[in-house]
Amino acid sequence: MNNRLAFSEAPGIEHLRFANSFANAFADSPAAYTRLAPTPLPAPYLVAASEQAAQLIGLTPAACGSDDFIQTFSGNRAAADSQSLAAVYSGHQFGVWAGQLGDGRAILLGDVAASDGGRLELQLKGSGSTPYSRMGDGRAVLRSSIREYLCSEAMAAxxxxxxxxxSVIGSDQLAMRERxxxxxxxxxxxxxxxxxGSFxxxxxxxxxxxxxxxxxxxIAGFYPELQAAANPYQALLAEVTRRTAHLMAQWQAVGFMHGVMNTDNMSILGLTLDYGPFGFxxxxxxxxxxxxTDQQGRYAYNQQPQIGHWNCFALGQALLPLIGSVEQTEAALSNYQALYGAKLDELLHAKLGLLxxxxxxDKLLDAMFALMQGSHVxxxxxxxxxGNLRLDGSGGDETLRDLFIDRAAFDAWALQYRARLKLENSQDHERKxxxxxxxxxxxxxxxxxxxxxxRAQEKDFSEVRKLQQILENPFDEQPQHAQYAELPPDWARGLEVSCSS
Known part of the structure; x- marks a missing residue:
């Protein structure tokens, strides 16, 4: 059956059919997970649902507002064919071996067909305690849930x-955090x-x-092309290393900070995973x-690239018995720095409009970042x-100069930048x-x-939904929403995020 046609006709979530690929792969290894149902969420209500994410699994906007949707994705009603479970894994947390961890508040419903012909796993985060909750209550609070929801979709955009x-589905049920x-x-x-950390x-x-x-x-499910490699496990490590290096470059290029780059938060597919105390x-x-929470600054912005490398080494250590030798493992890891550097260089050139x-x-870029740091731009x-800077100096400098304390230093850098643009006959319109x-x-x-x-804590979800729509088109001007692109207000300086959620 053509997946796209089937999805276009699907009116509700009753058309979602769950498989249980992960569970089936470990059918002979019961220690890999624990089967359990989500803990029901009292009187659930829809906070927000992403149309774009829903389209990936063939759900219509109408379906996302239905009671069936709310009951299923709050964990109150079992999904068709789902054999829900919590998975075990371990990991290094802040550089220290933490031993067994696992899905302490997340329950995997299974995987469903996706509109691109692949499959997507659906997981409920905040769905109650599991054997891996480590004295926690297994719940997520509305505050952190909204942050994860918005940032997941913003990063995709x-x-x-x-x-x-x-989706985010809320409840008036309380959980104790700082309050x-x-x-x-x-x-x-x-x-x-x-x-x-699974490995x-x-x-x-x-x-x-x-x-x-x-x-x-x-390998079979997500890297099938590696099955033909002379050493598939070495090839797996090399490919995950490549994806991780590129992901770190992409984070740096938009100023994204993950906040908790523990090995149990690193995706084997090179995805941004587990949004906690992140920031831009x-x-x-x-x-x-x-x-x-990161008092030592292990996961500071400028540390992220090398922590990505460190985490790949931790994965390499875990895969060493399969790869066969230290030399082969190190070879798979050896290109990280070059891959990261080349990707970041590519992204920075695009950000400066350099073809x-x-x-x-490098000198131009170093000088730019030094100026930005000096003025906290x-x-x-x-x-x-x-992008508004004009090559002939006739405009575009004013609002840019206003960001700098040392405007003379910016002017000097802008002269160098314009001279660099002239080397490739850059045109203002095309460059912008x-x-x-x-x-x-x-x-x-x-x-x-x-x-x-x-606002959401007062049951007004309009700002969550509005902000989501704005962030779905982050590169567009959206003049009606220009205030969302302005400098943060003074009160925002006191905001802090931590591992508490």
Missing amino acids: LGIPTSRAL PETTAVVTRMAPSFVRF EHWYYNNRPEQLKTLADYV MEAYDPRHICNH THQADD DFTLFFRRL LVMDASNPKYVLRNYLAQTAIE
Whole structure:
């Protein structure tokens, strides 16, 4: 059957048919997961649903507003053919081996057909305690659920590999964090939620058969082209290393900070996974730490690339028994720095509207970032406004100069930038098109999320939905929403995000 035709005719979620590919792969390894049903969410109500995410699994907007949708994706009603489970994994947290972890508040419903011909797993986050909850209540609060929902969809719109968020469903049920907060369930979607820590779990528990089963499952399901490689496990590590290096470059290029780059939060598919205390760079400081819990700055913005590399080494250690030798493992990891550097260079050239590469480009970029740091220039506004600069000096400087404390230093850099543009006969109009497609006008600033959250906590979900629509088109001008691209207000300086959720 043609998937697209079937989906276009599907009126509701009764057409979703769950398979249980992950569970079936580990049918002979009961220690890989625990079968259990989500804990019902009292009196659930829809906070928001993503039409674009819904389309990936053939759901219509009408279906997303139905009671059947709300009951199913709050965990109150079993989905057809779903054999729900919580998976086990382990990991390094803040660089320290933490041992067994697992889905402490997430329950996998299974996988469904996707409109691109593949399959997507659907997972309920905040759906109650599991054997891996580690004394937690298994719930997620509305605050963190809205942040994950909005950022998942915002990152997808930015073109950055990510898990998706189908919906947020809330409840008046309370959970205790720093204070009592209302709870919610986010439905997350990804081809797979297997993590680096999934492999580490079997390696450090000396379970080679399960390690091989997991690797074979991942290769067959998501990297089938690697099956023909001389050493498929080495090829797997090399490909995951490549994807991770590219993902780190994409994060850096938009100023995104994950906040908790533990190995159990790293996707084996190179996706942005597990949105907790994330943030987008505002006043540029390469040492900025977005996670208030990260007192040592392990996951600061300028540390993310090397932590990505460190995490790949941790994965390589776990795959070593399958790869066969330290030399082969190191070979698979060896290209990380070059891959990361080349990808970031490509992205930065696009952000500056440069179509060619010249010998002194690194000096131009270094000088730019030093100026931005010295004046604490807003990251997103700088790159977006840079596209308005005219080659002949007749305009475009004013609003850009206003971002800088040392405007004379900016003027000197702008002269160098214009001279560089002239080397390739750059044209203002064509360059602006390229730059506007590379430099978003709208990102999920913390204060925007906070405003939407505070309204949602009063049962007004309009700002969540409006913000989502704006972030779905981050590169468009959207003049009616220009205030969402302005500098943060003074009160936003006091906002902090942490691992608490």
